[in-house]
Each structure stands twice: as C-alpha cells, then as structure tokens.
Amino acid sequence: AQKVTQAQTEISVVEKEDVTLDCVYETRDTTYYLFWYKQPPSGELVFLIRRNSFDEQNEISGRYSWNFQKSTSSFNFTITASQVVDSAVYFCALSGGTSYGKLTFGQGTILTVHP
Amino acid sequence: NAGVTQTPKFQVLKTGQSMTLQCAQDMNHNSMYWYRQDPGMGLRLIYYSASEGTTDKGEVPNGYNVSRLNKREFSLRLESAAPSQTSVYFCASSEAGGLNQPQHFGDGTRLSIL
Numbered sequence: 001a002q003k004v005t006q007a008q009t010e011i012s013v014v015e016k017e018d019v020t021l022d023c024v025y026e027t028r029d030t031t032y033y034l035f036w037y038k039q040p041p042s043g044e045l046v047f048l049i050r051r052n053s054f055d056e057q058n059e060i061s062g063r064y065s066w067n068f069q070k071s072t073s074s075f076n077f078t079i080t081a082s083q084v085v086d087s088a089v090y091f092c093a094l095s096g097g098t099s100y101g102k103l104t105f106g107q108g109t110i111l112t113v114h115p
Numbered sequence: 116n117a118g119v120t121q122t123p124k125f126q127v128l129k130t131g132q133s134m135t136l137q138c139a140q141d142m143n144h145n146s147m148y149w150y151r152q153d154p155g156m157g158l159r160l161i162y163y164s165a166s167e168g169t170t171d172k173g174e175v176p177n178g179y180n181v182s183r184l185n186k187r188e189f190s191l192r193l194e195s196a197a198p199s200q201t202s203v204y205f206c207a208s209s210e211a212g213g214l215n216q217p218q219h220f221g222d223g224t225r226l227s228i229l
Contacts, residue, residue, distance in 0.1 A: 043222060052215060103160065105150075107157045
C-alpha cells in the first residue's frame, strides 16, 4: 500500500522568510511519480510539479524549489522569500506502478504567510 | 478555458435523499476521477474512469456510484445520503493512461448532509 505523510499540519511564517514543507512517502513500486499541489483559499487545486522516481535532480522554478531524495523517501518543497499570496494548503501526492494514475495524497500542510 | 467544471458548487441534503454531482472536462482527457476532501485527511479517491466505458473503485467507494456518460462527463451519485458523506468533492481529469500525467481539478462541490 502507498502512503504519503506530511508531518507539518500548519506552518506560520512572516513574509520574506524561507519555508520548507516536508513530504515522506512509502511505496513498493520501483516506478512512481510524486506531485505537489497547491490549494489556495479559493478552494481549487493547482498542479505545481511532477517528479519521477528515476530523476533525483532538484528542480527550481522561481521562488519554488523541490528536493527529491530517494534514499530517505522524501520530496520536500521550499518556498524562498515567501509572500502572502503563498498562503494555501499544500498537498504532496504519489502515483505508483500498480495504481494507474490514482493519486495518494498526504494530509496537507496549511501555510500561512503573515505580512 | 473552462477545464474541469463541476456542478453544483454547493448543496445541502437531508439524510436519505439522493443526489448526482456532475463533472465535465473540455480538455479531451481520457481519464477522470472523483475525490472527497475531509479535514485533516487530504483527498481520497472514490472512483475513477481510466477511459470512456470503464469505471473502477478507489479507496472509499462505499455509498457512491459513478457513470462515465461519454468522454467529457463523469458523474457521481449518492443514492441515499448519509451525514458521513458531508465533504468537499473534487472531480479531476488527466491525459490518457499512466502514472505521470498531472491531474487537473475542478473547483469542488461542497456537500452538507443533515
């Protein structure tokens, strides 16, 4: 069975601080994909990134960066110089070899960025 | 760009009533999904449809049925609503098959059952 754990239920930071959201996953599949989604207060889910199990390169997109470490089964997400607009719930999700695109989500981390 | 459209956005039901949640996508995606989101539990898959004409159970299918009406539309039906089904329901779609396609989500339906 697959499992995704986001141990941080809520994080509160002040604008311009850097913040890292943790994600730890469990799977027996050798081929799998990891995703991050953002859910702003308006409620929709926005796709942020996808990473496959064979690509451990870190990725940076503007103020966002992702650190994938297969050895520790982690896929952490860092926001640099946070802004109020980053306030949202962030979900990490996993799609494994036998699950045919079905996503297993973590519980989500509520990020609040104060001005 | 409509993407994934869910109707209604809000609904209040009484225990025992039936209800169908509608979902339509205009991205020509083959796969569609229904999730429910409950506080502190992330999203959980109810049913999915890998392609037109097929449906399959997800993690929490009890109390629900689905219909893949055509390639665009995937509906979720509550035959006899129960308070435990109070939740926010999300429909999603993705391109044909496989693990690696990101899913695109609708705005959700907030359902309360009294």
